[in-house]
Amino acid sequence: MKKFVCVLCLSLVASLVSVTNGYCQEDDGYNELSVRPVHEAYIMWKKTFWRQVDLNEKQNLPFFSRNSELPKILIDAVQNGLLIPYNSDSVLDSNIMSKEEFMTRVQQETFEEEDPFGGGGGDPFADPFGGGSDPFGGGSEPAEPEVLLIPSREFTSLEIKEDVYFDRMRSRMYYDIQAITIFLPGTSAYNPAGFLKQIASFRYKDLAELFLSMPDEAIWYNAQNTQSHLNLTDAFNLRLFASHIVKYANPNDERVFEIYSQSERAGILASQKIEYDFVDFENELWEF
Numbered sequence: 001m002k003k004f005v006c007v008l009c010l011s012l013v014a015s016l017v018s019v020t021n022g023y024c025q026e027d028d029g030y031n032e033l034s035v036r037p038v039h040e041a042y043i044m045w046k047k048t049f050w051r052q053v054d055l056n057e058k059q060n061l062p063f064f065s066r067n068s069e070l071p072k073i074l075i076d077a078v079q080n081g082l083l084i085p086y087n088s089d090s091v092l093d094s095n096i097m098s099k100e101e102f103m104t105r106v107q108q109e110t111f112e113e114e115d116p117f118g119g120g121g122g123d124p125f126a127d128p129f130g131g132g133s134d135p136f137g138g139g140s141e142p143a144e145p146e147v148l149l150i151p152s153r154e155f156t157s158l159e160i161k162e163d164v165y166f167d168r169m170r171s172r173m174y175y176d177i178q179a180i181t182i183f184l185p186g187t188s189a190y191n192p193a194g195f196l197k198q199i200a201s202f203r204y205k206d207l208a209e210l211f212l213s214m215p216d217e218a219i220w221y222n223a224q225n226t227q228s229h230l231n232l233t234d235a236f237n238l239r240l241f242a243s244h245i246v247k248y249a250n251p252n253d254e255r256v257f258e259i260y261s262q263s264e265r266a267g268i269l270a271s272q273k274i275e276y277d278f279v280d281f282e283n284e285l286w287e288f
Contacts (some may be wrong), residue, residue: 033178034093035208038167045285046165048178049256050089053158059242063235065151065221068189070183070232072152073218074202077210078102085200089161089179097200105199107149110188114233150190156181157196160243163276166285173282177204177236208233244271 030037053065055071063070077083085097159181163210181201186194212219213231220235222228235241239271247255256274257267 005163020268031176033203033205034163034176036174036176038165038170038174041112042167043165043170046163048161048163049247049248051160051161052246053241053243055156055240059225059240062221063232063241064156064225065219068219068221069152069155070158071155072208073095073214073232074182075106075149075152075155083202083206083210085202086179087201089159089181089201091179091201091203100139102200103147103149106149108150109192113226129196149165150184150188152189154188155182155184155199156188157185159183159246160241173285176211180204180207208236244268245274246271248274 030103031040037187049066053063055069056059061202066274081098085099085102086092087095087097122265160177161179163176163178164173165176179201183201184191184197184199186196189198215231218232220230220232222230229239230240245256250259256271257264260266260270
């Protein structure tokens with residue numbers, strides 16, 4: 001009887017542990033997008049920021065060195081099936097962008113010339129029997145048009161979405177990049193729309209792994225000492241990029257220039273003030 005009771009108790013304990021483990025796997029309190037996750041119970045304060053990075057700025061040129069441009073690495077990785085693009089910076093599994101859609105967004109737009117003879121764009125001197133240059137109809141099939149990609153150096157605008165939080169167990173602030181989005185600027189000759197065109201977003205966790213797997217290509221170019229180039233993952237961890245805040249978490253999900261819409265100058269000054277206020281907040285956090 002005692003053995004039966006012991007076996008029954010052990011079975012109940014094992015079932016309880018199994019159920020608990022299953023629950024923890026579903027929601028264990030850690031952010032799956034974090035490279036170095038911190039349990040939510042340890043986060044005392046948190047805020048989400050969106051930062052715009054201009055790769056043409058002097059401080060950002062090491063991310064944009066010839067043949068190792070950050071956008072080129074991303075485009076090549078998607079083309080080779082090494083990286084998953086997303087439709088927005090929420091980077092959820094339900095928001096995955098197909099490879100075909102991504103490649104369409106980075107292709108040069110082609111425009112057919114209008115037919116001056118009103119024939120729908122066809123050649124007025126073409127063979128009416130459909131034989132191409134062969135008058136007896138024995139011409140070869142027309143070749144498929146060549147697909148041309150937009151040069152990678154045209155994608156000069158990035159947007160970084162990051163969570164900033166204070167870990168009360170380690171008594172330190174974390175800058176936890178969640179996603180990076182690439183844009184085609186409105187000033188590009190390959191963007192006839194004339195405004196910032198979003199291409200795709202990527203999980204930074206995926207990017208960090210990708211950069212580390214290609215040490216010879218994914219480099220932050222050190223112009224001061226070419227013996228000491230850094231991997232792009234290390235460069236992001238050290239926050240070697242220059243940026244300015246374009247959005248912070250708010251109830252209306254508005255961007256800074258929408259909140260301070262009096263003028264473009266007002267938006268720029270507001271962005272700088274938000275940055276300075278946050279630095280002051282971080283310095284004074286120990287007094288709370």
